[in-house]
Amino acid sequence: MLEISEPVVAVATPAAALQPLAQAFPQGPVVIIGSGYAGYGLAQALRNADPQLDIRVLTREDGRNYSKPALSIALAQGREPAALASESPLAVEQRLGIRVYSHCHVERIDSQQRRLYTNFGEMSYGQLVLASGASPVRLPIAGADDALLSVNNLHDYHTFRERLTGARRVAILGDGLIGCEFANDLAASGFEVSVIGLGNWPMERLLPQAVGQQLQDSLSGLGVRWHLGTTLERFERTAQGYHLELANGERLQVDMVLSAIGLRPNLELARDAGLDCARGILVDSHLQTSSPHIYAIGDCIEIDGQLLPYLAPINQGIQALAKTLLGQRAAVSYPLMPVTVKTPVAPLCLLPPPNGVEGRWNCTATDDGMSAVFEDARGAIHGFVLLGRQAQTQRSAWLQSCQANQQNVA
Ligand SMILES: Cc1cc2nc3c(=O)[nH]c(=O)nc-3n(C[C@H](O)[C@H](O)[C@H](O)COP(=O)(O)OP(=O)(O)OC[C@H]3O[C@@H](n4cnc5c(N)ncnc54)[C@H](O)[C@@H]3O)c2cc1C
Structure with missing residues (x-):
């Protein structure tokens, strides 16, 4: 060799x-x-x-x-x-x-x-x-391998942009963080976007229902259509593009399918x-x-x-x-790290509560969105979600509360 x-x-x-x-x-x-x-x-x-x-x-x-x-x-x-x-x-x-x-x-x-x-x-x-x-996780659907495109590197992205040429209707498989970001980007660029996802609302694992529904409404305002609580079951290439059959019986005709169901x-x-x-x-x-x-x-x-x-x-x-x-052994330590979701139509920042912390979400409407805190039985904050521009102003105060409460739990 x-x-x-x-x-x-x-x-x-x-x-x-x-x-x-x-x-x-x-x-x-x-x-x-x-x-x-x-x-x-x-x-x-x-x-x-x-x-x-x-x-x-x-x-x-x-x-x-x-x-x-x-x-x-x-x-x-x-x-x-x-x-x-x-x-x-x-x-x-x-x-x-x-x-x-x-x-x-x-x-x-x-x-x-x-x-x-x-x-x-x-x-x-x-x-x-x-x-x-x-x-990328692949949905095991016969015949869909090449057609179900995922974007996880620059090479994929070149293919994605090539396939968009001449396309009008795009289906996004996956209602999570990455699916929502692409939905915003495509819809804001004039494409007809349909999102297919298993959740009852977008980003269900990360967002309380009220915030998820508001994110859904904001993206709907850009023209995004939602097919939630279901998945893609059948897939057929036609002369006009792709014919999709969903598990709930709905049928869609699209020009391109983007898969964003996780990594x-x-x-x-x-x-x-x-x-x-x-x-x-x-x-x-x-x-x-x-x-x-x-x-x-x-x-x-x-x-x-x-x-x-x-x-x-x-x-x-x-x-x-x-x-x-380089010879100076150092342990990694992770501070609390809020995640910014790049949905410009509804700016979103979130800090999920740590695994195992019991509590519930407390949501408050703002002028252009919503803020939510995850509180334990004593009212201590362990996580938050901020949707809309106005809510973002609370980020540093709530992050500090979460840091203080994390130290108390530790
Ligand atoms: C569309 C998208 C948007 C995102 N947006 C955000 C965001 O806004 N904020 C955020 O914090 N995170 C975001 N993320 C997540 C973030 O980008 C990733 O966490 C990060 O880029 C991962 O980097 P990595 O180096 O671990 O992996 P990768 O970037 O996947 O790199 C893996 C490398 O390993 C190489 N490799 C693998 N196997 C082999 C092999 N056998 N031989 C040789 N080479 C190999 C590949 O060639 C590649 O170079 C986003 C992710 C995606 C897909």
């Missing part, structure tokens, strides 16, 4: 990155699998802390640096897919003095030998970081290497997996029974893991 410890792509890489391993880092390179927010963010933090470290990023994508959250708002902003990439992989290499191996698919990890097997050949590592993300951590590599996995790759507070010298970060991990598929927890992880990899 070909050894790929030497550069695959010939570029003017800063000398530091090409130093012999023994000089650059005694235990061999830090190899990061993944060029997403977690992978590139960690590479940057490591480079900031150590100008000499041999850092390599392996990615099965093309390695362009882009903002994933922009994918669900770019249409209405008039941004073309190509404009969403801020850097080419070569620019990342030169800026950070690292090696980026694009279109490099890691197929197997030998944790005993500290070796990776890829479609390009083999590579040894000193310390390995899995930043391998999550993949599942990528576990195969870790499982095959014998690492402990549950819903995600299991890591401890140092983001270390069950194998020494192998760490994980980002959408692929499960920590304390939780998946944390957002940027804010990745930022916390990057700071701690960079220190740990």
Whole structure:
């Protein structure tokens, strides 16, 4: 098998990155699998802390640096897919003095030998970081595989925009956070949008009913149609587009279907290497997996029974893991991290209550939306939802209350 410890792509890489391993880092390179927010963010933090470290990023994508959250708002902003990439992989290499191996698919990890097997050949590592993300959940519907498009990276987004050309009617499968963001973006851009979802109201798992219904009304005001409490059952390609049959008997004729029913951590590599996995790759507070010298970060991990598929927890992880990899073991700690939902028609910010806290939602209407707090039996606040511009002014006060009550619970 070909050894790929030497550069695959010939570029003017800063000398530091090409130093012999023994000089650059005694235990061999830090190899990061993944060029997403977690992978590139960690590479940057490591480079900031150590100008000499041999850092390599392996990615099965093309390695362009882009903002994933922009994918669900770019249409209405008039941004073309190509404009969403801020850097080419070569620019990342030169800026950070690292090696980026694009279109490099890691197929197997030998944790005993500290070796990776890829479609390009083999590579040894000193310390390995899995930043391998999550993949869209697919509805098992016969014949729908290619037609049910999910958008989880820049390549998907190019396909999405190509398929929108000449389309008018778009069905979105999934009434969760990402489905609602795309519904807002598409409807605000003039498309006829139908959302199909299992919930009784949008984002049912995150929002109390009154707020969810108000979000639904706001998106309806943009023209979004809702098919809730049901799912897609049958799917047929026709000369005019796609004919959809829903479990509740409704039928829709659309030009395109976007699937946004959730993401599942990528576990195969870790499982095959014998690492402990549950819903995600299991890591401890140092983001270390069950194998020494192998760490994980980002959408692929499960920590304390939780998946944390957002940027804010990745930022916390990057700071701690960079220190740990450089020899100063640091545990990650997560502050309370409210989530902003990018539905401009009804700005939304939420902090779900922690698992296991008993209580109920208390909702209050505002002039342009609603605010809701999750209170326990003593009236202490443990979570909140803010819908509309006016409600956003309460964010910092309620966040402080939640922080104080979290300390009391702890
Ligand atoms: C449309 C959308 C909008 C979002 N909006 C927000 C938002 O507003 N705010 C927020 O906080 N979060 C948002 N998120 C979530 C956030 O974007 C993710 O939590 C974050 O980008 C995950 O980064 P990651 O690096 O862990 O994973 P990814 O970005 O998925 O990167 C995974 C990387 O692993 C590589 N990889 C996987 N397996 C292999 C292999 N075997 N070999 C080689 N390479 C491999 C892939 O090539 C890829 O580079 C959004 C997500 C989506 C989909």
